[in-house]
Amino acid sequence: MPWLLRRCESCGSYTLNKERCPYCGGEVRVPHPPKFSPEDKYGKYRRLMKKLSEGNVKNS
Secondary structure, three states, X not given: OOOOOEEEOOOOOEEOOXXXXXXXXXXXXXXXXXXXXXXXXXXXXXXXXXXXXXXXXXXX
């Protein structure tokens, strides 16, 4: 099911427009979180990227 509702990143208003906010012209994105799955296919990569961004990974 595609999400219809969008939220402006600049002003925070909600819209159905997929390209730009009709009020301020800012970028819009889907406000809903990703679907939860106990079988997280990309969890390993997400944790690695978090460690890399914190600088806690040794180069091997």
